[in-house]
Amino acid sequence: MKMKISTQNLSISSVCKQCGRELSQEFFYVNRQTQCLDIYCKGCRKKIGRCPYNSGSWIRKEQRNKYSYLVITQVEDPLVRMELILHVLKVVRQSVEHKRIKILEDEADRTDYV
Structure with a gap:
């Protein structure tokens, strides 16, 4: 049944x-x-x-701290702020150069030239 x-x-x-x-x-x-x-x-x-939405009051307290990050323009000390800006510029330049080299290597490795 x-x-x-x-x-x-x-x-x-x-x-x-x-x-x-x-x-x-x-x-x-x-x-x-x-x-x-x-x-x-x-x-x-x-x-x-x-x-x-921007108040973040709906986010639980444990999650609120997870989303916090440093904002360079809000750093009070001008010397520290300048060091951070220069470091960011250096990292971006290295990243762009690395990508440029990778693109050139990929183009050199291609064997399907027309």
């Missing part, structure tokens, strides 16, 4: 990546294209949509 299992009665839960609460799937939006649940619950998704 085969039993038919109704998936409507089963409660599948998911964890919201913002608030960390484990909620049933009815508390999550469903992507129309992929038919997958959103990673944020409906409440957190609404909060994210309402706050300005």
Whole structure:
């Protein structure tokens, strides 16, 4: 005898990546294209949509520090700022030269001349 299992009665839960609460799937939006649940619950998704993107307030504290980086123009000491700028220029020049050499080597290695 085969039993038919109704998936409507089963409660599948998911964890919201913002608030960390484990909620049933009815508390999550469903992507129309992929038919997958959103990673944020409906409440957190609404909060994210309402706050300005640039404030970064919607990002969890652990993730906020991951995205921080040095901005050379915001360095107060002019000598340190100049050293950083010169270092960046040197690295860019080396990268351009390396790419130029690689292109020349690739052209020299080609044997399919017309």
